[in-house]
Amino acid sequence: MHNSTASQAVAASNTSADWRLCVAPMIDVTDRHCRFFHRLLAPRARLYTEMITTGALLHGDAQRHLDFNEQEHPVALQLGGSEPDALVAAAKLGAQWGYDEINLNCGCPSERVQKGAFGACLMAEPTLVADCIKAMQDTVSVPVTVKHRMGLDKNESYDFVRDFVGTIYETGCRVFIVHARNAVLKGLSPKDNREIPPLRYDEAARLKRDFPDAVMVLNGGLTTLADCEAELPRFDGVMLGRSPWHDPSVLARLSRAWWPQLAVKTEPEVIEALVGYAGEQIAAKVPLRIVVRPLLGLFNGRSNSRIWRRMLSDSTLLKQDNPELIRLAWQQVGGDAAGR
Numbered sequence: 001m002h003n004s005t006a007s008q009a010v011a012a013s014n015t016s017a018d019w020r021l022c023v024a025p026m027i028d029v030t031d032r033h034c035r036f037f038h039r040l041l042a043p044r045a046r047l048y049t050e051m052i053t054t055g056a057l058l059h060g061d062a063q064r065h066l067d068f069n070e071q072e073h074p075v076a077l078q079l080g081g082s083e084p085d086a087l088v089a090a091a092k093l094g095a096q097w098g099y100d101e102i103n104l105n106c107g108c109p110s111e112r113v114q115k116g117a118f119g120a121c122l123m124a125e126p127t128l129v130a131d132c133i134k135a136m137q138d139t140v141s142v143p144v145t146v147k148h149r150m151g152l153d154k155n156e157s158y159d160f161v162r163d164f165v166g167t168i169y170e171t172g173c174r175v176f177i178v179h180a181r182n183a184v185l186k187g188l189s190p191k192d193n194r195e196i197p198p199l200r201y202d203e204a205a206r207l208k209r210d211f212p213d214a215v216m217v218l219n220g221g222l223t224t225l226a227d228c229e230a231e232l233p234r235f236d237g238v239m240l241g242r243s244p245w246h247d248p249s250v251l252a253r254l255s256r257a258w259w260p261q262l263a264v265k266t267e268p269e270v271i272e273a274l275v276g277y278a279g280e281q282i283a284a285k286v287p288l289r290i291v292v293r294p295l296l297g298l299f300n301g302r303s304n305s306r307i308w309r310r311m312l313s314d315s316t317l318l319k320q321d322n323p324e325l326i327r328l329a330w331q332q333v334g335g336d337a338a339g340r
Contacts, residue, residue: 018074019175019217019237021228021254022046023244025078025103025147033286034294035072036277038244040270042251043262047075051105051119054081054090066097069277076101078147080108082118082128084135095140101175102136104129106148109183109193120183123152123160126167134171145175147219149183150200156182158203162210169211176211177239180204180220194220194241205234225253246297271330278323289318292326304333 023030023038025048030038035047052065057079068075077094079102081087091102106129108119122129129146136144146168150161165176181197188196199221208216218231219239228238244251255264265273278291292312299305311317311329318325327335 018044019046019177019215020044020232020258021251022177022217022219022237022239023048023251024219024239024241025049025051025076025105026241026245027051029245029294031294032068032072033277033281033291034245035075036069037274037294038248038251039071040265040273041248042255043264044255044259045251046101047072048103049075049077051078051080051108052090053118054079054083054086057090057093058086062093066093066099068097068099070098073098074100076103076145078103078105080105080118082122082125082132084132087132088135088139091136091140091144095142099142101143101145102140103145103147103177104132104136106146107179107183108190109149109185109188110190120149120152120185123148123164123183126164129164130167130171133168133173137172143175144173145177146173147177147179149179149181150203151182153182153184153186156200158206161203162207165207165211165214169214174213175215175217176207177217177219178204178207180218201231201234208235223247224250225257228254229257245294247300248294248298249300267330267335271327271335275323275326278326282321282323287318288321288323288325289315292318295326299333302333307332 021042021044023045027050030048030050038045038047056065066077077099079087079090079094081090087104094102105119106122110119133144133146148164151157180200181193184193184197201218204216204218215236217237217239218235219241222228222231222238222240223243232238240250252264255262274295278288281291282288296309296312299308308329311325311332
């Protein structure tokens with residue numbers, strides 16, 4: 001468990017109140033292997049876990065859900081739930097494990113969360129959300145934050161989202177991650193909910209003007225450095241979702257542009273770190289195929305990128321659980337092992 005004094009010191013030394021670049025919580029995507037990889041590309045990005053329900057933590061394998069690599073800091077735990085007592089217990093676990101932030105999901109529109117009456121459904125119950133946030137704030141010392149949508153179904157009233165944020169703001173919560181689309185609870189899949197409801201950037205920016213001392217992070221529709229730089233002046237940060245999965249190199253481009261004083265790992269250094277990490281995970285009985293899933297898009301746009309994806313998707317090669325497969329695949333797309 002990540003609750004030793006040394007672990008807490010590492011977390012404290014690596015944490016800053018900086019939400020400028022965040023990688024979104026994505027179910028079945030942002031597991032600990034994905035986050036380790038993204039950290040190699042973006043030294044200062046805030047990384048978020050997949051949404052983890054309170055039930056999974058309190059009645060399931062908490063260690064499996066919560067364990068992470070120390071290099072992931074700053075890393076945030078996103079919780080799914082709507083019962084204050086359960087959220088308090090889950091937040092306490094997250095803080096003990098060493099997470100730098102506890103985030104409450106008020107934006108996921110999937111049927112599973114609707115059945116559990118949490119996620120985007122919570123936007124209709126701002127007082128309940130405020131009670132949950134306050135209860136967690138009273139229990140943990142790390143920031144407790146909220147990720148939410150702009151509205152529900154066809155309700156595009158700015159007053160709705162302003163009142164939602166205002167109710168939570170009264171608890172002392174000062175970090176809001178705004179997915180700038182409505183959540184449509186009936187008739188759209190989670191994928192459709194990321195694409196079909198119109199983006200409402202101007203109204204999201206209005207939230208920043210109405211709550212100027214709150215940190216407002218924009219999420220939704222951001223895929224490139226140009227997208228992010230166009231919107232950042234109106235917000236305190238941006239959160240990227242699917243784009244780092246499809247083109248992880250966007251994180252390195254953002255890091256170089258926004259933190260030019262920080263050294264971003266070279267390509268050979270990234271590969272070397274991944275080979276070493278894969279070896280550690282294989283020794284811990286994690287199959288190579290799990291470790292390399294987040295890597296498939298790394299060389300998108302480069303000639304021979306198909307070879308990289310094909311080699312790291314080849315079940316025969318993956319079954320050998322040899323971490324050197326990563327280096328061999330890199331060499332096939334023009335990587336120079338001799339340049340390390």
